Amino acid sequence: MAADTLTKPPKATLNADKLAEATQWKMVWTRFKRHRLAMVSAGILSLYVLIVFFADFVAPYGATARDTNYLKGPPELVRIWDGGPARPHIDSQITIRGGVEDGFAYSVSGLDANEQIRWFVHGKKWTFLGLFDSDFHLFGVGDEQVPVERQAAPSVSSGSGTSSSSSGSGDAAGSGNSAADSNDPFASIERDENGRLKLGIGGATTTTTEAVVPAATTPPADASSAEPAIIETESARGFIHLLGTDGLGRDQFSRILVATRTSLTIGLAGLFTAFVIGLVFGGVAGFFGGWIDYFIQRLIEVVRSIPTLPLVMGLAAAFPQDWSNQKVFFFTSVILGLVGWTTLARRIRSMLLTLHDADFVVAARLAGAGPFRIITRHMLPTFFSYIVVTLAIEFPYMILAESVLSFVGLGLRAPTVSWGVLLQDAQKVEVLEQTPWLLAPAAFIVIVILAFNFLGDGLRDAADPYQESS
Amino acid sequence: MSGSTERILKVRDLGVTFHTSDGDVRAVDGIDLNVDRGQIVGLVGESGSGKSVCTRALIKLLPSTAKIDSGTVMELTTGGGVVDIAQIGRRDRRMNQIRGGEIAMIFQEPMSSLAPTYRVGNPIVEAARLHRDLTKQEARHVALDLLERVGISEPSRRIDQYPFELSGGMRQRVMIAVALASQPRLLIADEPTTALDVTIQAQILDLLRELRDEFEMSIIFITHDLGVISQIADDVAVMYLGKIVETGTVHDIITDPEHPYTSKLLDAIPRLDRLNERLSAIPGDIPSPLARPPGCPFHTRCEQAIAGRCEVTMPDPIAVSASHLVSCHLHDKEAEAASATAN
C-alpha cells in the first residue's frame, strides 16, 4: 500500500505526458484500461467469444445427446479433495431413472467408480467452421472415450420408430447424427456445404458415439414426443454433467454452450441488421436534414410507439410452421433488426448533426480541408468510437429480445438450442421445482448483459473523455 | 486607502489542498489578505493560480475533495465580534448566515448562475428572506427596488420573466441584485465581467463602484485582467501558483511593479501608446500544480532567476514601501538592508 501511494503521483504525470502525444486509439485504450470493471467484462466477453467458436470442443457431449441413466440429474460437483488432494473427479455416478408414470419416481443406484476428469478425450465428432473435423473434447470422465460403437445398425430402425411417434421430423435419414447436427444452424450450414462427404463419414464413425435407447430405458412417452431427436448415450464409460441434465437426460452444460453460440450469433446478426438500417436512415436524416429528416424522425416515432417486444412477437408470429430452422433463425434476426434500428438511427443522426457543426470540423473546413479529408480524418474517428459504444450498449437488447421470443415459443424452435429455448423447458413451476438447475442459462444471460453494460460504460468513458464518468 | 479604516477581513496563512486520485494539489499555499470596510481589493492571476479557490474557501464553497489545512480567516461580524471562518464547518448553520448575509458572491458566468426554471425575482426574494426578517410582499418590494437600482428597466415586468429571456449583462445585474438583497458587508466578485462585452463590462464596473460608495460595501474583485483592476481596485494582490507574490495599492502595482511576474503581466496588456510593438507573452507554461517547482514557483519562467537561490528557497515578503510587499529574491539586498537598519 505504502509503495503504491508513493509511486502514484509520478505515474499519473507520466500518463498525462503519454496521453498528450498518443494517437486517438492509444488514448482510448489507455483510458479504457483504467476502467477495471470494463476490463474484467472484456475478459468475460472474450470467454463467450471463445465459446462461440469452440462450443463443440468445450462441450463434452452433443446438444441432443442423452444420458438415459441420468434423467433430471442434478449438477455433479467436481471434487479435488478426497481425504487428501486428488485429481479432479466427480463422485461415484448416481443413476437416476425417471419413472414412466409420474415422471419423478427416482430409482437411485450408485456406481463405485470414482470418475476422474480427463483432458482431451475423444467423443462426438465436430467440425470447426467447416474447415476441419475433430473428435477431441476438452474434458470428459472415465476411460478414454474412444467412440466405441455397438448396436449402431440395429438401433437405427428402433430409433426412427421412436421418432415417428412424435409428429415432427420426417427425417428420412433417421440417422442420429443428422438429427443432432440440425440442432444448431452452424452444423446445418456446414452440412449443406459438404453434406455428402459428411454423411459418408457419418455412416461409418459418427453414429458410433450415440447409441440408441433400448426399449427398457425409453423415457416417458410425453418427454420423447417433445423431442424428435433420438440420440441416446450409453453410460458404461461414465458421464459428467457439470450443470445436471434435463428430463431427457441431455447434458445442460453442453446444451448451454451450444445455445450460447446460437444466441450470440443471432444477437449479432440482429444488431448488424439494425445497424445497417440505422446507418442508412440516421445517416440520411443527419446528412440531408430538412423534410427528409422530419419524415424519418416521424417514422422513428411511429415504430417506437408500438411497444418493442410485443411488436417483435407480432412479427415473429407470422413465421409459417413449416419453415426450416435456418429460415427461422435468419428471419428472427431480421425482425430484431427491423424493430431495433430506431435507437441507432437516432444516435447516428444526432452525432452527424453535432459533428457537422463541431469546432474541429469547422476549423478543418476553414483550413481548406476537402470533404474527403474532413470525413476520414476528422469525422470518422470520432464517429467510429461513438458507433462502437452504441453497438455495445444495444447488443444486450438484441440478446434479450431473442431470449424472450424463443422463451414464449415464438422464436427459435427445438431442436435448435438457444438460451430462450433452453429456458422454455423451465417455464412450468413443476419443472422448476424438480430441476431448478434448468435455470442455469439465466446466469449466462445475466452475466453477458452485465458484462456488456460495463463494457459499454468503459468504452463510453474512454471514447468521450469530456463526458461525466460516474 | 489603508490606515484608520475598519478592517473587516483578515486572512492569515490560508492553505487549501485538493485530494485527487492523481495526488494532492495545494491550490492555495499559505496566503495573507486584508480587506477594509469600503475597500475594493483586486486579486489578479492567470487561470489556475488559485485565486478562485482562495475566495471560495472564504465562504466554504469548496468541493468535498478540498480541505482548508492551514490558516485563519478572521471576520469582523455585523455584531462586532470576530469569528474565524476557517473553524466553521461547511454545513454549519452559522456558515449559512455568513454566506449571503455577511459575505456574498457573484460569479463569472451570469448565464448559468440563475436556475433556468425559476423566475428572475425568485432568488432575490429568497436571499432577502433568508437573511432579513421580511414577509413575501416586503421581499418582493425589495427585489423590485434592487432590480431598479442595478439598472434593469421595467423591473415589474422583468421580475416575472425567466432567465433565458434576459441577456448576459442583465443576468449579471440580477446576480448583483441577489447579492445585495441580503445586505452583505463584503462582496466577492469572481471575474464578474469576463464573460461580458466590453461596454457591458464597463457598466458593471461602474455599478459596482457606485454600490460600494452607496452601501459602504467591501469588494474582493477577482480577475486575470490587470486593465480591469486598474479601473476598479484600491489594493491589489498578485497570485501565482497558489501564492501571493506581490501586494500593494493599485498605483504601486501598475506604475511600479517589483515582481518579475507582475511586470510580465503588465507587458502582456495591449496598449494604445505602444501599437507597433509586439505583445510580449510570458514564456513557458504555468507548471502543473501536481509538480510544483521547489523554491519560488515562478523561477521556471523567470528570466532574472538567480541560479542556486530561486529554485531552492521561497522568498519571504519584503516591504519595498509602506503599502507595497513583494516576494522575490531580487529584493534580498533591500531586505538585508532593511533588517540591518532595524537592528
Next chain:
Amino acid sequence: MARYTLRRLIGGVITLTIVSVIIFWIIELPAGDAADIYLAKKFQGGSTLTLKEIAAVRESFGLNNPFLVRWWDWISGIIFHWNFGQSLVNETPVNKLIGDRMLLTTIIIFATLFLTYALAIPIGVYSAVRRYSITDYTFTGVGYIGLALPNFLFALILLWVSVRYFGSSVGGLFSPEYKHSGWSFAKLFDLLRHMWVPVIVLGTANLAFQLQTVRAMMLDEINKLYVTAARARGVPEVRLIAKYPVRQALNPIISTFAFDINRVLSDAPVVALVLALPELGQLLILSLLDQDTQVAGAILFIMSLIYVLGNFVSDIVLAAVDPRVKLAG
C-alpha cells in the same frame, strides 16, 4: 400553451394512424386469413363447398377489397364503436376476450411506475449527494443487476423461490374465489394482495434505469453554477438540494414518462405469461401462439394507444414545468 397542446395532439393522432396501418398489416401477415380459418372449420365439419361458394365467403369477409379499405373497416369499428372485431380462432368478439384485461394492464402499469418513481427519486438523489458512499455503491450495484436481470427470469426465479421455500405459487392476480366474480372491494383488495409480485418484477428494471438517470442528472446538476450560487447566498443544504438540482433532475423523468410506459408494456407480456396474469400481454402471447392475429392486433393497438396518450400527457406536463420547452416546440 393552447397552440402547443393542439400541435402535440395532432402529432399524436397522425402517429397513431400510421401505427394502426402497421398493426393491421401485421394482422394480415400470417398465411391464413379469416376466410381460410372459417372454411377450414366448415371442411372439418364435413361440408363440401364449391369454388364459387368459397369465393362468396371471401367476398363476405371483405377480403377482396383493397388493403386500405380493409384497414378502414377495421379502424373505423374501433374508433366509432370500440369494436375490435371477431377472434379468428374461437368465434367470440375480441372485446369479450379482452374484458377487463385492459383495466388490469393499466393498473399494473401505473402501480409499477408509481413504485419506480417513489423509490428512484429519493434513492437517486441520495446516491448523488452522497456520491461514493457505501449506500451509493450498494444501490448502483443493485441497479446494475436490476438492469441485467431480464424481467421474465426474475419472475421465474421468484416463482421458483415461492414454490420451493414457501410452498405456494406467486402467480395470478386473484385468489380462486374472486377469479370470476364481479368487481367489489373485496376483489380489489385481493388484487392488491397479488399485484405486488408483478409490480416488483416489472418495476425493478425500470427502477434500475431511473436510478441511473436520476443519479446522473443529479451529479450533472449538483455541480452547476446556479447551485453554487444558491449555496453562496446561504440557502441551507437540504432546501438547496430540493429546490435546485432535484427540481431540474425531475425534468428528464417527466420527459421519459412515455418511454417508461413503453418499457413496462414491452416487458409485461412475458412476465404475465410466466406469472399467469390475466392481463393484455398474456392474452397477446397466447393469441399469437394460436395465430389469432385479430386479437393480437387489437392488443397491440391498445398498447400503442396507451403509449401515445402517455407521451401526450408527458409533453404537456413538461411544457408546464419547464418554460423553455414550449419555445423549442
